[in-house]
Amino acid sequence: MSKEKEFVKEIADFETDFPQWYTDVVLKAQLVDYGPVKGTMVIRPYGYAIWEAIQKEMDDRIKATGHRNAYFPLLIPYSFLMKEAEHVEGFAPEVAIVTHAGGEELSEKLVIRPTSETIIGQMYSKWIQSYRDLPVLINQWANVMRWEKTTRPFLRTSEFLWQEGHTAHATDEEAEEETIKILHLYEEFARNVLAMPVLIGKKSEKEKFAGAIATYSMEAMMKDGKSLQAGTTHFFGHNFAEAFNIKFLDKDGTHKYVSTSSWGASTRLIGAIIMVHGDQRGLCLPPYVAPYQVVIIPIAQHKSGVLDKAAEIKANLDKAGIRVSLDDSDNSAGWKFNEYEMKGVPVRLEIGPRDIENGIVTLARRDNGEKQTLPIDSIVEEMPKLLKQIHDGMYEKALNFMNSHIKQVENLDELKKTVDDGNFALTMWCGDRECEDKIKELTNASSRNMPFDQTPVGDKCVCCGKKAKHKIYFGKAY
């Protein structure tokens, strides 16, 4: 067996064992490793560089909409968690608790933040006095901790990294408008940065955030047809304002509760990228978050002039702001081809003695395997266009995949078959929790969200047959 085939063989089969394929890819591409404490992950440099690119792009968008970053403490008094009834029910079972510090037992136990509504609510009650202080638009980049029974790198880990926006407004209308605005920000980010189509809409009562009046989500379809909730925004109304006594003196001279929102996206997005774009050869990274957008592989690199020319091309691309790597190691060109395909580098640039003679290079696209030759002089000019083409091509492909895996269904049998075959089911629902629970029990699919466009696709509930209230997606989910 050739070295190349051996190499690929180390990754489980994409079609028949997608979960193992995922695990193999995240470990082999050195995105993560398992931490010593159960359920924790180490994000290795290659994985963290993706996160840094995500952070940069997301942070720019968050700031462009008037939000500013801040940092709130990791440790929250346990009593804070108790102040909002639904919130404590949702999060208390999965918190990690600090009981001792500085060599002494603490008088009140502390939780490591699972999310920061409570501690931020407490601070907002101090900071907000008047309508002049509103809106408060703050975001935080932080680590959070949720003790989960079953964990998988990026998708569900006891500790993960995320951004959490927390805003306070004078009216419910403004607060809810904020959650919709950010939902669209997330959608635009997914499309234009991750090349990832998503379905946005409102969560059911059952699936909403603990303490929210309404939760909105973006759902992405993985290549196994399962859904990954990739970002959520929450409208709280007065729930946290009442729990933490966040009031302001309005223009009319009366004291009112503020209306709040929160929203978050996390390192889960890296899991989404892997499962939306990957294939049997490994990762396939969208250009705008790829740690290296281009890898240069010298052919016959021992021959005079090859490495010099490769280094010159690298320097020129560096200068143009393209993220580029040059692999001049002793490994064979074939080994390198496999390695960078597995690592999902969008463009491979090959250059050998004959290419130099002819003044050209060969470019190979990771996303569709297409090759082209290009004059050396035009690389710097053409590369941004090529990266854009790759991005657009990846988005198009993922969008087609998603659209072709959404099926309208009218009864439970169809729903079950549809999700079992790796699709989302688009259907009508009466809005009752009972039906939602029954669907979950029978099909293992959960409600994903209700799109804003509620043009009906029927008039009866897929489960009970009574009058339907909502158009909704069901799917199996991570």
Place this chain on the structure above:
Amino acid sequence: MSKEKEFVKEIADFETDFPQWYTDVVLKAQLVDYGPVKGTMVIRPYGYAIWEAIQKEMDDRIKATGHRNAYFPLLIPYSFLMKEAEHVEGFAPEVAIVTHAGGEELSEKLVIRPTSETIIGQMYSKWIQSYRDLPVLINQWANVMRWEKTTRPFLRTSEFLWQEGHTAHATDEEAEEETIKILHLYEEFARNVLAMPVLIGKKSEKEKFAGAIATYSMEAMMKDGKSLQAGTTHFFGHNFAEAFNIKFLDKDGTHKYVSTSSWGASTRLIGAIIMVHGDQRGLCLPPYVAPYQVVIIPIAQHKSGVLDKAAEIKANLDKAGIRVSLDDSDNSAGWKFNEYEMKGVPVRLEIGPRDIENGIVTLARRDNGEKQTLPIDSIVEEMPKLLKQIHDGMYEKALNFMNSHIKQVENLDELKKTVDDGNFALTMWCGDRECEDKIKELTNASSRNMPFDQTPVGDKCVCCGKKAKHKIYFGKAY
């Protein structure tokens, strides 16, 4: 009393009550607030924006020297801490401990990282196999927790933010070279970004990091003559490699321990900025980390054209990459002058109806109060130069202050008087812990560091009078 005077009066006297001045400034400028758990701080948007600027500049430098970022778990098994004898002694008393998670008592208690040598050592033992894997050059931006008895915002808080670099090398020489290289990186950063002169050198055995063979530090002089340790680098030799069994197969076919280093700088740097540059009117921020480098204050803003012109200037500065704010609130111009002086904005740009007629603006420097007028057309071109002048002027001023507050001393009486008067003492020391302890007891000054230039300033130990081994700085410290 005028509103302006009242305003200033709210900050304690800089000369007579420096500690209270510090507390007043950090709270009033809204850099921080106290968190609900004792010893924790909330970093508010204005403070966090300084940290973001620090991160950006520091991160660029760390990456330019070949390091990559990664992320390691927050929670460390307690047993890891025990593996390096000195490390556990140094950190065990001040860790926060998680005993319960997910509703259950944990079989092994976990500590929230006070620093990450142990958990990173554990991962390196897995990742490093061969000399080809070396050097490993990784940095992490993270929160850490050390339960301190006495806390002050930025200077000493139970949780703080920092970067911690952790590197592994084939030889001790390379590892120690790394610690010196990063120490110089920190010094350059302090000078060119924070406008802050520092003294770099080697720490005494007493003051070194728990588990290190050698610790190097940069020490900055605050305006009360006390020292703030503003960044440290540690050479570990084989200490952590032996504790965590980090070995590699060398070119000669034998297995060897790697040699490791670590280095860190934290949100303490914000405290340093405040106390190096601040004055009676509040903060004075170095331009390259100021959240706003310029604030535009419209004069008689109700007059036609004033706000339009102010907005135009803002847009032009924005476009040129200058961080600029326009305060068009209803507050009086006098109130605004005080507010932005207190917040330390480097340049105040005043523009009123007469200025517009004359095509000019007035610029006022926060650092030295100098005013100048400038044609509106040349603002964008001149501003970067002015910011550079301000930076240079602030550095020069701080350097002169520091140099004029370093005194050579030859005996304990002189040393005590020198540090009591708000100076650093430069002196000779025999190297014995006994003398170091005695000096601390008698003068409340600790050894700061031993400069690389060891040209003697005497031949006898300042304490015992025996033959001196080291030239060293003593000072009171934060």
